[in-house]
Amino acid sequence: MSNHTAESDRTDSKESTAFHLRLRDRLVSMRLALLIVCHLFAFAAIYWAAFLMRFTLDIPLKYQEIYWANLPFVVGLKLLVFYALGSFHGWWRHVNFSDFIALLRSAVAASLLIIAFDYFVMQNWQHRIPRIVLVNDFVMTIVVLGGLRSCWRVWDERIAPLDGSRVTDRALIVGSDFDTAKLAHLINGQTKLGIRIVGMVSALDQRNGRRYSDLRVVGTLEDLSTLMQQHRTTTLFVVTGTLKGRRLRDLLDSASDRGFKIKILPPLNDHLRGADSVPIREVSYNDLLRREPADLNLGAIEKIVDGKTVLVTGAGGSIGSELCRQLSRFHPRKMILLGRGENRIYHIERELNDNAPHIRYVPRIANITDAARIREIFETLKPDLVFHAAAHKHVPLVEENVGESIINNILGTKVMADHAHEFGVDRFVMVSxxxxxxxxxxxxxxxxxxxxxxxxxxxxxxxxFISTRFGNVLGSAGSVVPLFQEQIRRGGPITITDKRMTRYFMTIPEASQLVIQAASMGSGGEIFVLEMGEPVKIIDLANDLIRLAGHSPGSIEIVEKGMRPGEKLYEELYYGDEKSIPTSHDQILSSHSRAFRFEEVEHQVHTLIESAYADTAVIRGLIKKFVPEYGGQPAKPQQRKPNSPEKEKIQ
Structure with missing residues (x-):
């Protein structure tokens, strides 16, 4: 019997929900008609109130007749103007300052039209409208309609949430400036999020109680534990760039101990232009770089890219696709998307066409080792700039496929460089x-x-010809971060090769911008390197990702499995005899490689290509002959500093 009753209740609940949904949909479909009817009555009431104000609530019979005689014309003209100027569109619960400007514009236009109608059409009619009534009508139209629309938003944002059913999460936000306050108000205005920001926390050492409307700076980060308890909050919002990597890392550590969550918001100017929603995300490893993210100066890039034909090899890969995205900001005339994988080229071409349709994109499926195909591309499309990002880069796989690596990385580069030289390309930038x-x-x-x-x-x-040297690129295909994240999702263990291992890290945007910046700075022969700070221990990276996933340190096992063939404990950015010099950008260093003769290098390259599919031992012997450094594990490198700050900088 009870089961039957429960089933009946569920059926009634579903029918009730369906009824309300149908009713809501019907009302939405009739929304414009309902708004026009409501405005009709509102305009009639406002017009009557304008007469009441003129005659201090006691309207003479003569002027009552004037009211009724002109009512159809006044209300009709106002409805026509408000409809024509779009004042019946948009939702009142989203009203903002621009809506009041639109209301003012409609009210002014309607009043001017009524005055013109009264003066020219009603000039010889006995029912002329008193001028003060028209002024009263104008003022009250703005006050009454503006008030009604504001009341809707006040109810939606201030009164309705008081019952607690809409707010599931109270939060604080880091920042004490106007943009942060505006971002907080945008979040509070999105009631569907179920989030209410109740205060601002200064990242600086200031306790000035500054107030932005109903939001107040309640304290500083040093008081965070107390503030979270006082305001009964469980979430702390941080705007991207407000806190630097080390400080955000410390905050993340304390968050797990204190039992609150950290969420990241985009900067107001970057992501909210014309948007109705605020994208909220979790903290990512990019937020926790153990150095300041590079802020590259892209001003000079437009001079070399604007109106030019640009060719990007490996355009479907992690770096190549980001290069295309960044380059599209500088208005090249044509962009050639070259790659072997048709699916990746298809996806990046579609994305670029959606985001920057003013550029002509030319997808080309080709192997960079196919000289005839590359010649055809250079002859027909005539690139001015070449960004060479195509390569085999996975160390363990390359160790098992030595010949293929020589063909792709050496022969492929030779084919591209030879054609760039032959066809007089302005600049050729190689990703190393x-x-x-x-x-x-x-x-x-x-x-x-x-x-x-x-x-x-x-x-x-x-x-x-210019080269750029990368560290490990976070989030690129095959990088260690996605691997660690997948191992964490499975509950561990995280496998690392050696607890002593360190790597230099950079983000995908930093890597692509370094390549483009190098193109604008180099004159030929340079090797550019991004200043990536101190190398990061891989075990520290693993622990960071464990905390980011919401686990406590030690809850996911970290296992050493030993170094794989070809791996190094420590990476280096320069040879000992390469001279690093500062450039016009303080986060980019340049070096000139050791002296080699073209004839010597050409012979070595030719020999390796000819021997690419010989016995692996033979190939390794040749490589050892041409690259004597190949072999042993290097000593832990010292942080390289520019040789001489006084030397002339590369512009």
Whole structure:
């Protein structure tokens, strides 16, 4: 019997819900008609109130007749003007200052039209409207309609949430400036989020109680524990860039101990132009870089990209696709998207066409080692700039496929560089790696040979050949971060090769911007490196990701499995005899590679390509001959400083 009753209750509940949904949909579909009817009665009442104000609540019979005689014209004209100017569109619960400007514009236009109608049409009619009544009508239209619309938003944002059913999470936000307060008000205005920001926390050492409307600066981060308890909050919002990596890392540590959550908001100006919603996300590792994120100066880039034809190899990869996104900001005339994977090229072309449709995109499925195909592309499309990002980069896989790595990384670079030189390309920028310095892997050696070829072919070329060396790129295909995150999702263990291992890290946008910046700064022969601060221990990275996933330190096991073939404990950015010099950008260093002759490098490259599918031992012997550093584990490097700050900077 009870089961039958429960089932009946559920059925009644579903029918009730369906009825309310149908009723809501019907009302929404009739919304415009309802608004017009409501405004009709409101305009009639406002017009009557204007007469009451003129005659101090005692309207003579004569003027009552004037009211009724002109009512259809006044209300009709106001309805027409308000409809024509869009004042019946938009939802009142989203009303803001721009809506009041629109209301003022409609009221002014309607009043001017009524005055013109009264003066020219009613000039010889006995029912002329008193001027003061028209003024009263104008003022009251703004006050009454503005008040009604504001009341709707006040009810939606201030009164309705008081019962607690809409607010599931009270929060504080870090910041004490106007933009932060505006962002907080936007969140509070989105009642569907179920979040209520009740105060602001200063990131500076100030306790001035500053107030922005109903939001007040309640204290500083040093008082955070007390503030969270006082205001009964469980969430702390941090705007991107408000707190630097180290401080945000410390805050994240304390959050897990104190039992509250940290969420990241985009800066107001970056992500909210024209948007109705505020994107909220969890803290990511990019927020916790153990250095200040690079803020690269892109001003000079437009000079070399604007109106030019740009070719990007590996355009479907992590770095190549981000290069295309960044380059599209600088209005190239044409962008050639070259890659082997048709699906990736299809996706990046579609994305670019959606976001920057003013540029002509030319997708080309091609293998960079196919000289005939590359020649056809250069002959028909005539690129002015080449960004060479295509490469095999996964160290353990390359160790198992030595010949293929030589073909792709060395021959592919040679084919691209040869055609850039032959067809007079302005600039050729090669994406290299810090693994090319004192390499212990085949991948590092192939990139070292590719660097040499680019540097030496440029010695007698009109094309400026430039190289950039990356650290490990966070979030790129095959990087360690997605691997660790997947292992955490499975409950562990996290596998690392050695607790002593360190790496330099950079974000995908930093990597792509370094490449573009290098193109604008280099004149040929340089190797550019981003100043990436101190190297990060891989075990520290693993612990950071464990905390980001909401686990306490030690809750996920970390297991050492030993170094894989080709791996290094410590990465380096320069050879000992490479001279690093400062550039016009304080976060980018440049070095000129060791002296090599083109004929010598060309012979070495030719020999390696010819031997690519020989016995692996033979290939490794040749590589050891051409790259004597290949082999042993380097000593832990010291942080490299520019040789001489007084030296002339590269512009």
């Amino acid at each position: 790696t810090d693994k090319s310095v004192n390499p212990t892997s085949i991948m590092g050696c192939t990139k070292q040979m590719a660097e040499r070829y680019c540097q030496t072919i440029g010695q007698n070329s009109k094309t400026a």
